[in-house]
């Protein structure tokens with residue numbers, strides 16, 4: 044029995060031991076209260092990009108807190124938000140001209156969905172349906188779950204979720220079926236938007252599809268007058284190899300959601316970027332056409348300052364070189380694993396590498412994730428498999444030697460848990 048009052052996320056308290064209490068974070072490492080070090084191979088749930096406590100980002104937080112805390116963002120503004128919005132528009136795919144701030148990936152997606160529906164309502168067009176990729180994940184709010192994959196994670200709430208059009212995952216061999224599904228959904232004339240995680244379905248198991256396919260999906264949806272919403276909450280800020288994944292497809296979405304790496308992972312903030320046309324559809328002397336959305340902490344000045352510092356880091360440090368280097372290091376190591384019969388679907392996109400571990404007893408499968416997690420943690424490694432999918436998504440500062448430790452542990456995990464094909 045735990046004495047903690049905390050109810051933890053995605054945690055079955057009846058089955059899982061009390062977690063280590065982390066007292067320090069630095070670079071790729073966490074240190075617990077007893078001084079034990081843990082290598083953060085998943086960037087603390089995909090948020091930490093450069094490394095924990097990047098000095099420049101921490102300094103911006105400290106300095107801004109000397110003069111500002113939360114300030115209401117309706118009717119008032121402040122320099123960190125104004126500068127950040129301008130900075131995001133400058134680096135985002137062309138055509139995204141307006142920035143709406145919120146505080147998490149889920150809210151960034153909710154805002155995107157509301158923008159898309161508001162856009163068509165204000166134009167007087169009856170478009171209210173949304174198409175999504177099967178296996179997608181967009182957060183755990185009611186809207187986020189509605190547009191995400193259905194399953195054990197949200198079965199209890201299914202009666203509250205709205206229906207969407209589901210497009211088969213457009214991976215190898217699945218492209219045409221996906222295009223056909225968009226064609227079917229679009230031909231009814233009521234499709235408001237296609238929502239995608241570009242190039243990588245994160246929580247859906249690090250499943251990868253090509254930039255060329257992404258471009259074709261977008262084209263198919265737009266051919267029917269639908270908007271393209273890119274959920275770059277995970278793929279953004281270099282994760283997929285470029286600043287935003289859409290760049291690889293030469294694509295400018297109509298709406299782009301960003302959060303996790305926006306502040307380098309230091310502090311919560313999210314932004315939903317939209318085109319001039321979407322903003323303009325809400326521009327009216329009729330107050331009923333207002334974009335009715337807010338959250339209490341919209342555009343928190345300290346978080347905005349952290350994100351501005353992150354933009355400076357991208358501008359002034361060799362971040363792209365670090366990403367390329369990490370991508371290469373991941374690529375070399377993951378391809379060595381490719382010939383191991385205990386692994387399937389060896390894959391990589393940018394800095395993300397993943398393998399499926401072949402386990403013999405399917406009954407065992409349900410439990411393999413938590414067991415693997417415990418196995419890695421015993422070795423001082425923070426790795427959090429998605430079922431039998433083992434992936435590494437480390438901060439960009441990780442060294443070659445640290446990465447080797449992780450791949451050695453993955454091989455050891457295969458010895459312990461894997462079965463040959």
Ligand SMILES: *Cc1c(COP(=O)(O)O)cnc(C)c1O
Pocket residue numbers: 146147148149150152180181182183240245246274275276277278302303
């Ligand atoms: C994590 C994630 C979200 C949800 O973000 P939160 O900050 O956890 O609400 C949404 N979309 C994608 C693609 C994500 O990976």
